[in-house]
Each structure stands twice: as C-alpha cells, then as structure tokens.
Amino acid sequence: MxxxxxxxxxxxxxxxxxxxxxxxxxxxxxxxxxxxxxxxxxxxxxxxxxxxxxxxxxxxxxGYVYNIGEKTIYNEEYDKAEYYWGKEHSQISLDVLKYKPPIKKYKVLDIGCGEGQNSVFLAQCGYKVTAFDISDKAINKAKNLAKENKVEVDLFIADINAFKLASKFDIIISSGALQYMLLDMRNKIMDNLLEYTNPNGIHVHNAFIKKPFIDDPPEKEPIFNYFKSGELFTYYDDWEILECSEYIFSCNSSGIPHKHCMNKVIGRKRDFRK
The missing domain is CATH 1.10.260.40 (lambda repressor-like DNA-binding domains)
Structure with missing residues (x-):
C-alpha cells in the first residue's frame, strides 16, 4: 500500500x-x-x-517494510549521560552555512542525526530543522540538547530504509548514515531524496568508501554497506556539483584506533523551471 x-x-x-x-x-x-x-x-x-x-x-x-533484527550498535552508548560524539557540530554544518546560508528559514533534513549536534547547531543558525535517527536513545539525547540550547528541532525515530519523504526540503544532510541503506533499497531511497529537494536546494553527504588498504572497522554493525569511489557522485548527474572529494581520517570510536575513508559530495539541484 x-x-x-x-x-x-x-x-x-x-x-x-x-x-x-x-x-x-x-x-x-x-x-x-x-x-x-x-x-x-x-x-x-x-x-x-x-x-x-x-x-x-x-x-x-x-515507508518500505522489512525486518533486519538488530539495527544499531550504539544504543548502549547513547543511553549514557555523556554525549558519545560530543556536543560540538561538525564540518558538515559549516558546509551548509557556506553553500546555503540562512537568508531565509530554509528547511533542513538531517538523516541519521545521532545525538543531534548538527541539527541543534543549524537550528541555532536560523534553519528550520527536521532530523531522525533509528536510535530512540539518540533522539532522546538530541531532544535534551535542543532544550539545553533553547531551539526547536523536529526530532523523531525512523529508519533510513523505511522512512519515505512526503514533503520537500531545501537542504538534506547526512554524515556517516548512508552506509546503513540496504543495497537493494539504495537507488529507491536516493531517488526519493533527490525528488523531494526544492530547486536550488543542496545535499551535503559524507559516505564511507571501501579501500583495499584500509581494514574494516572493529565495530561489527548489522548493516554497513560501503560506497565505491565515485558511486555517490553518479546520483547527481543533473545537479551542479559544488564539492566532491575523498579523505582518510583516524578514528577511536570503539577504543581501538583505526582509519576510515569518506567521500564528501555537495550538490545543488538545478532549477529547470527557468
């Protein structure tokens, strides 16, 4: 249905x-x-x-109906008082400010928002922010962070594989969330995100890339589907590409030092109505 x-x-x-x-x-x-x-x-x-x-x-x-059992390994960490990823926003928020500054109350969707650091920061900057995460514990932390900073963020629990946009946004962001898409759902989900972006709207994504010289992370997640180099870029063939780059960084999220490679893609939807 x-x-x-x-x-x-x-x-x-x-x-x-x-x-x-x-x-x-x-x-x-x-x-x-x-x-x-x-x-x-x-x-x-x-x-x-x-x-x-x-x-x-x-x-x-x-949305799309499916059942995969356990969905996140982070709920136990998100249930603790301290913020697992800290309370500071990341570079992705600064990218939004750079390419779509809040000259009006643009609508932002933060996919896989975690504990809400970027969502809350963008709300502080004047954006109208909607954000979701699969973890109820993470959403509770994000709500507390929004309350602490006296901003409104529309936060709710949803799975990227099951949530389907029904209204349009000016800005859609994700950082370390797109790997949770099931492979047979990836095209359908990406098409939905592209369709429900307003003309001149932007996407800012950081996606994990598989490299043969980098070992898999020590955390064993129930879903973790890497992108190939250049793959994310192909979804934006009729958009203006503002940035496309790959970078390697060190991580200690599990207590075991390791490395990741990520692909940053920032695109602007062309306005073909002109």
Missing part, C-alpha cells in the same frame, strides 16, 4: 471519521480527504502526529 492508502487504512482501523481525525490533528477535514485521495501529502511533523494517533510506527504509514 502507498501513503494515502495507509492513512485511510489506519484511520478506519482506529474507527475515526475524517472529521474526527481532523479535529485531533487541528486541521481541516478537506486536508484529510486530499491525503487519502493522493492529492496532497502530510509533512514530516504531521506524519509523526498521525503515527501517534494511529499508534503505529511512522514507517508503517509511509
């Missing part, structure tokens, strides 16, 4: 009329009708509210 069929299905399962659901969501019945007819789609914030009302996972309403 697709999104509009699922909204109708779960509304009926809960025994709600369109009028009753619209009252709960504080929107018009006409909006519900348009969703169910496929003439409009709820944004990310409204999808969360629908999931809460229907008492289902957001992925059951919008």
């Amino acid at each position: 697709n999104l509009h069929e699922n909204i109708k299905k779960y509304r009926e399962i809960k025994g709600l009329t369109q009028q009753e659901l619209s009252t709960i969501l504080n929107i018009s019945p006409q909006a519900i009708s348009k969703w169910e007819l496929g003439k409009a789609e709820p944004d990310a914030n409204m999808l969360q509210k629908l999931a809460s009302v229907f008492e289902v996972d957001i992925n059951q309403i919008v």
Whole structure:
C-alpha cells in the first residue's frame, strides 16, 4: 500500500471519521480527504502526529517494510549521560552555512542525526530543522540538547530504509548514515531524496568508501554497506556539483584506533523551471 492508502487504512482501523481525525490533528477535514485521495501529502511533523494517533510506527504509514533484527550498535552508548560524539557540530554544518546560508528559514533534513549536534547547531543558525535517527536513545539525547540550547528541532525515530519523504526540503544532510541503506533499497531511497529537494536546494553527504588498504572497522554493525569511489557522485548527474572529494581520517570510536575513508559530495539541484 502507498501513503494515502495507509492513512485511510489506519484511520478506519482506529474507527475515526475524517472529521474526527481532523479535529485531533487541528486541521481541516478537506486536508484529510486530499491525503487519502493522493492529492496532497502530510509533512514530516504531521506524519509523526498521525503515527501517534494511529499508534503505529511512522514507517508503517509511509515507508518500505522489512525486518533486519538488530539495527544499531550504539544504543548502549547513547543511553549514557555523556554525549558519545560530543556536543560540538561538525564540518558538515559549516558546509551548509557556506553553500546555503540562512537568508531565509530554509528547511533542513538531517538523516541519521545521532545525538543531534548538527541539527541543534543549524537550528541555532536560523534553519528550520527536521532530523531522525533509528536510535530512540539518540533522539532522546538530541531532544535534551535542543532544550539545553533553547531551539526547536523536529526530532523523531525512523529508519533510513523505511522512512519515505512526503514533503520537500531545501537542504538534506547526512554524515556517516548512508552506509546503513540496504543495497537493494539504495537507488529507491536516493531517488526519493533527490525528488523531494526544492530547486536550488543542496545535499551535503559524507559516505564511507571501501579501500583495499584500509581494514574494516572493529565495530561489527548489522548493516554497513560501503560506497565505491565515485558511486555517490553518479546520483547527481543533473545537479551542479559544488564539492566532491575523498579523505582518510583516524578514528577511536570503539577504543581501538583505526582509519576510515569518506567521500564528501555537495550538490545543488538545478532549477529547470527557468
């Protein structure tokens, strides 16, 4: 089933009329009708509210359905008081400021936001930020960080393999998250991200690259699908490429020193309406 069929299905399962659901969501019945007819789609914030009302996972309403068992190795670390990755933003936030400065309240999507360091920083800079992570513990930490810094960030739990965009963004970012895409889902997910980016919007991604001279990391994750050199670039063949580079860095995240190679790709969606 697709999104509009699922909204109708779960509304009926809960025994709600369109009028009753619209009252709960504080929107018009006409909006519900348009969703169910496929003439409009709820944004990310409204999808969360629908999931809460229907008492289902957001992925059951919008996404791709699958079951892979354990999904992250970091929940135990995220459950601790200290921030596993620290509280400071990373270079990816500075890239956003460089290529899409907040001259207006641009909409940002942070994929695999972890404990929210970049999401919170970008909200402080004036962006309207939506962010998700598969870890409930990470999202709780991100909410606390947003509260600590007195900013609003639309945070929710979702899996990159199951969450499907239904509204457009000006900026989409990810750092160390795209490797969690299942290989047979990769094209579909990337196509969805590309489609739901506004003209002149940008993507900023850091993706792990497999190199024969670098050993696999000591952490054994349930999903970790490397990109090949140059592969991420190919998804942006009709975009303006602002940056494309590879870099090697040292990491001690597991307590065992090791190295990674990442590919940074920054692209701007061309506005073909001109």
